[in-house]
Amino acid sequence: MKSKKPLIKAEKIGLDIDGHSLLSNVSMEVYPEEIVCIIGPNGAGKTTLIRLLMGLEPISSGEIIRNKGLKI
Numbered sequence: 001m002k003s004k005k006p007l008i009k010a011e012k013i014g015l016d017i018d019g020h021s022l023l024s025n026v027s028m029e030v031y032p033e034e035i036v037c038i039i040g041p042n043g044a045g046k047t048t049l050i051r052l053l054m055g056l057e058p059i060s061s062g063e064i065i066r067n068k069g070l071k072i
Helices: 046-054
Strands: 008-017 020-030 061-066
Touching: 008 046, 020 046, 020 061
Parallel strands: none
Antiparallel strands: 008 020, 008 061
16 A cells, blocks of 8 residues: 555546547556556557646546646
8 A cells, every 4th residue: 555645646537539539437646756657559548648647638537636736
């Protein structure tokens, strides 16, 4: 169990554009000093996920919670 509060937490986030689901039901937590790798084939949504987590794109569903004072 993690003792620290996560830097960022995504709960069941999704992104729909023009009736097409690009990401669906994605949940994750990133903790201080943790190394995270996102892997997958071209077009799988890796960059889109990062853009959502950074707040550069609005999510269609779910929730993203960023630790207060988090700078990306």
